[in-house]
Amino acid sequence: MASLKMRPRDAQTLPVTLEVNGKTYELDIEPHELLIDVVRERLGLTGVKRSCDVQVCGACTLLLDGRPVSSCTLPAFEARGKRVETIEGLATKGQLHPLQESFIEHGGFQCGFCTPGMILTAKALLEENPAPSEAEIKEFMHGNICRCTGYKKIIESIRAAAEKMRPARGRP
Amino acid sequence: MRFEREIDIHSPKEKVWRFLWDIDRFIACVPGCKEAGTLEAGKSYTATMVEKVGPFRVEFPMRIDVLESREHSYIKAQASGSDSKIGSRMKVELEVNLTGEGDQTKLLLGASVDILGKLATLGHSMIKRKADQVMDEFAGNLKQKLEADA
Amino acid sequence: MLRRFRLEEPETVPEASELLARYGDSARVYAGGTELLLVMKEGLAHYERLVNIKKIPNLDTVKQDNGVISIGALATHRSLSTDALLEERLPVFAAMEKHVANIRVREVGTIGGNLCFAEPHADPGTLLLVLGAKLILAKASGRREIPIEGFFVGPYETVLEDDELLTEIRVPLLPAHSAAAYLKFGYLERPSVGVAVSLSLDGASVRDVRVAVGCAGPTPRRIEAAEEALRGKSVEDASESIGKAGAIAGRESDAITDLHGSKDYKEHIVGVLLKRAFTQVVEQCR
Numbered sequence: 001m002a003s004l005k006m007r008p009r010d011a012q013t014l015p016v017t018l019e020v021n022g023k024t025y026e027l028d029i030e031p032h033e034l035l036i037d038v039v040r041e042r043l044g045l046t047g048v049k050r051s052c053d054v055q056v057c058g059a060c061t062l063l064l065d066g067r068p069v070s071s072c073t074l075p076a077f078e079a080r081g082k083r084v085e086t087i088e089g090l091a092t093k094g095q096l097h098p099l100q101e102s103f104i105e106h107g108g109f110q111c112g113f114c115t116p117g118m119i120l121t122a123k124a125l126l127e128e129n130p131a132p133s134e135a136e137i138k139e140f141m142h143g144n145i146c147r148c149t150g151y152k153k154i155i156e157s158i159r160a161a162a163e164k165m166r167p168a169r170g171r172p
Numbered sequence: 173m174r175f176e177r178e179i180d181i182h183s184p185k186e187k188v189w190r191f192l193w194d195i196d197r198f199i200a201c202v203p204g205c206k207e208a209g210t211l212e213a214g215k216s217y218t219a220t221m222v223e224k225v226g227p228f229r230v231e232f233p234m235r236i237d238v239l240e241s242r243e244h245s246y247i248k249a250q251a252s253g254s255d256s257k258i259g260s261r262m263k264v265e266l267e268v269n270l271t272g273e274g275d276q277t278k279l280l281l282g283a284s285v286d287i288l289g290k291l292a293t294l295g296h297s298m299i300k301r302k303a304d305q306v307m308d309e310f311a312g313n314l315k316q317k318l319e320a321d322a
Numbered sequence: 323m324l325r326r327f328r329l330e331e332p333e334t335v336p337e338a339s340e341l342l343a344r345y346g347d348s349a350r351v352y353a354g355g356t357e358l359l360l361v362m363k364e365g366l367a368h369y370e371r372l373v374n375i376k377k378i379p380n381l382d383t384v385k386q387d388n389g390v391i392s393i394g395a396l397a398t399h400r401s402l403s404t405d406a407l408l409e410e411r412l413p414v415f416a417a418m419e420k421h422v423a424n425i426r427v428r429e430v431g432t433i434g435g436n437l438c439f440a441e442p443h444a445d446p447g448t449l450l451l452v453l454g455a456k457l458i459l460a461k462a463s464g465r466r467e468i469p470i471e472g473f474f475v476g477p478y479e480t481v482l483e484d485d486e487l488l489t490e491i492r493v494p495l496l497p498a499h500s501a502a503a504y505l506k507f508g509y510l511e512r513p514s515v516g517v518a519v520s521l522s523l524d525g526a527s528v529r530d531v532r533v534a535v536g537c538a539g540p541t542p543r544r545i546e547a548a549e550e551a552l553r554g555k556s557v558e559d560a561s562e563s564i565g566k567a568g569a570i571a572g573r574e575s576d577a578i579t580d581l582h583g584s585k586d587y588k589e590h591i592v593g594v595l596l597k598r599a600f601t602q603v604v605e606q607c608r
Contacts, residue, residue: 012328031329056511070426073359143424226478227367258366290364296580297442297540298477
């Protein structure tokens with residue numbers, strides 16, 4: 001990463017507070033630093049992948065206040081004061097998230113490169129629509145591209161996760 | 173992308189011909205073109221093309237090679253250059269045909285423009301529009317300069 | 323890779339306008355960044371300063387003001403696609419927004435940025451043309467209202483002055499017995515062709531109709547000659563003439579051959595989409 005040493009003396013830095021996977025970080029960042037680089041290089045969370053670099057493929061998806069964003073094209077300062085979720089934050093106390101379990105059970109990935117983005121996007125979908133139809137899944141997920149397994153297994157995984165998560169939802 | 177223009181000039185063919193080979197005056201008619209230089213008279217020339225489209229600015233140092241010429245009637249030339257800053261290349265194939273009698277010359281200008289590299293990712297519509305503008309202005313300038321000299 | 327730039331964060335329109343006036347070509351407005359940052363990362367454009375206008379309050383609201391829906395330029399595609407007022411009063415606009423790019427771009431990209439960047443393969447401008455939208459352009463010394471027809475100059479170029487900001491999009495509500503539709507088709511990430519139609523019926527005849535085509539050519543454009551082929555006719559006659567209107571719209575769309583399809587192909591698709599959109603609006607009007 002562009003280390004502090006390489007910064008020109010007159011470089012502008014912004015003190016920002018980021019909440020990543022429930023942990024608070026105080027960082028000095030430059031305006032041009034992209035969220036993906038801060039998360040991967042400074043915080044060491046390498047689940048997020050850089051791939052197409054033009055907001056098309058979805059491999060760099062992170063959740064910002066619960067909503068999917070392309071971290072490859074989002075300056076890190078945009079996450080100021082917001083909640084960032086990465087794939088690393090999904091499992092709690094060694095227990096995988098239902099989406100993660102379902103992707104394993106239903107063969108929702110092969111090489112795994114697109115999977116963090118797939119799962120985070122699916123999480124945002126299920127948060128706004130706990131029981132999506134197949135058409136709704138396809139529509140919401142159409143910006144996440146998988147080049148190995150095809151989408152059938154991914155859709156099955158998301159539907160299965162929705163099933164699993166439903167009883168726990170909306171009931172105090 | 174292919175561009176064509178037909179320019180009617182009130183000036184004899186011989187004079188138009190001489191003008192075309194006067195690199196400084198010729199280049200001055202091409203909008204955005206500057207710094208004309210001669211590598212080998214009648215064969216190779218240099219010039220720099222600077223254009224701005226919306227937020228994008230490109231600068232192509234070009235080498236122009238004359239491939240074929242027939243006195244007072246035909247020139248075929250090729251120009252190419254790269255903008256290293258934005259990683260793009262431009263190649264232009266240019267053909268000029270002169271016909272006419274006495275004081276009237278018809279100049280047929282044909283250009284095939286190829287843009288390669290990152291600039292091309294912005295799409296052909298932008299490049300085509302710009303190239304159309306350049307051709308129109310060039311045609312206008314050429315006619316005006318030649319007729320003013322009469 | 324994004325090169326270094328400085329960030330300015332004005333909190334009012336006049337402040338933003340003054341910054342833009344002061345720094346001229348070396349500064350650019352930054353809102354969602356979904357278009358701008360792509361060309362900056364590519365190295366196709368560089369600015370020493372980006373003027374983030376998202377700290378300016380109240381520029382992202384949607385409200386109704388008499389017969390006009392006012393859309394703040396900073397509203398994201400996502401917020402517009404789910405906006406209750408739009409869904410009720412201007413559902414065609416919410417529906418178009420639902421299909422802009424993908425979910426991540428819709429979350430971050432703004433309607434104002436989309437229009438001002440003037441990328442030719444965009445959806446909103448085409449629909450706004452048939453809806454008769456007006457744009458409010460503001461700077462430190464005042465503001466002006468222009469019809470959207472006069473906004474686009476060419477690909478990536480608009481009539482915005484250096485120190486001017488688009489602040490608001492004003493869309494008149496459709497009159498009674500009227501409907502509008504926007505359809506698009508493409509096989510790459512961005513559409514090859516987008517067609518918008520609005521129709522007002524007077525009993526069984528076409529009182530008014532507007533046709534616009536986007537993506538195919540350098541800017542979205544109204545195709546008045548295609549409208550002429552339909553206006554004043556009975557719905558039946560207009561439906562019979564729709565092939566002819568489609569051929570006119572294709573020809574006048576200024577389509578060019580590129581990665582998104584050949585000129586002939588795009589012209590053909592314009593006709594297909596116009597026919598489908600017209601059938602749809604006729605149904606909705608009744």
